[in-house]
Amino acid sequence: MPKTALITGATSGIGRATAELLAARGMHVIVSGRSADRGETVVRAIRAAGGSADFVAAELRGETSAKDLAARALELGGGHVDVLVNSAGVFPFGPTAETSTDGFDEVFDINVKAPYFLVAALAPAMAERGAGAIVNVTTMVAEFGAAGMGLCGASKAALVLLTKSWAAEFGPAGVRVNAVSPGPTRTEGTAAMGESLDALAAGGPAGRPGTANEIAEAVVFLASDAASFVHGAVLPVDGGRIAV
Template sequence: MGSVDLSGRVALVTGATSGIGAATAALLAERGAHVLVAGRDASRGEKVVASLRAGGGTADFLAADLRDAESARQLAQQATDLGGGRVDILVNNAGVFPFGPTEQASPSDVDAVYDLNVKAPFYLVARLAPAMADRGHGAIVNVSTMVAEYGVAGMALYGSSKAALNLLTKAWAAEFGPRGVRVNSVEPGPTRTEGTAAMGDGLDALAAQAPAGRPAEAQEIAEAIAYLAGDGASFVQGAVLPVDGGRTAV
């Protein structure tokens, strides 16, 4: 398997009970990692874990809502304990993506988006990256969005939170990269998941603006995440990789 062999690695994937997170968990498990599936919904999480184990993978579920620093601290500690004292790969995938006019966003809406999309990754990296650096190796992949790159009406809150995550990706690469921790980001375009199903035809309309002309499947985004998490991306640091069917290229 060479560069895609993740045997012996411990991978924590947040928001892993559905969509891109679940697809990423499955791919990392398939490549040999011990995958820690983190999410709010225990029943969905256990189903994901059961599926990974049925496929021959090693997986465990960790309940976490990541709404505050204490939740992130607890998740980092539980993941480290379950991982036998370490986490080698962190995928910051958990996020919320409400769309709507700026004037209709309540203070609680703003807090909810920034708490999960910005603060949770920040606190998890603060807890896990130093230990990776002490060991001299690790990989962190942040899941962003193509609308962090350009303005879209109704997506100010969501896009700005992910733009912050992109800058954190680069700052963390500068901070932890010299000690062997690679930090990168993936920017998905419109993707078919349980979460985006409510968009209906809007998802296809958004996707039609890109050269690919269609939404992504979750597996296609997971492939990019798994690439950045693995040794095949050993010289990739601080990158923000668009996986958006070409939308930000044109």
């Protein structure tokens, strides 16, 4: 029986690349995102390449939406989800004084509450089976201060701490929980940054932005048996930004 992987934010960027790689490695992938058109495009591409995939539309806003997505993924996965990749996220940039309450809540609903309640819905069953892998996608600005990135960074810093807490909670039962921390990455979502993305990346040893596929390869590694002794780790995939 193939493993089932649920990937949030899988209709574009890092999430899509992760779904395609996991499918290529023989997993049945549940592609989740807001856009049905983009989701079905990803599913068709995976199936055309010989993989197995289904799409579930989800507007992740916290507990109820997360639990609904988990239930649908379990249904499509034959009663089991073996890998959860929390890739969906929003990355606002701007002055603290211009942040609204609604904007603040939206960031934490998507970046923190949704992963929290997806783990709450799926990890206990993984623990009962004695196996499972959860990979959270964070960001390098969860690790250091950057003007205008406080809200995004704070939400992802919460996810870093949750990664370690969940590793301690579920690891003894065979569920590995880890995170990938991307640096500047060229995706549909960062296309509007233009040359500023290159300038941000220039400060690292790699001297360039990463690609969605490069980040996805790290996610897939942590989700695989090759990382069987890795628990609670936050893997920087940032072109060496952590080194400078």
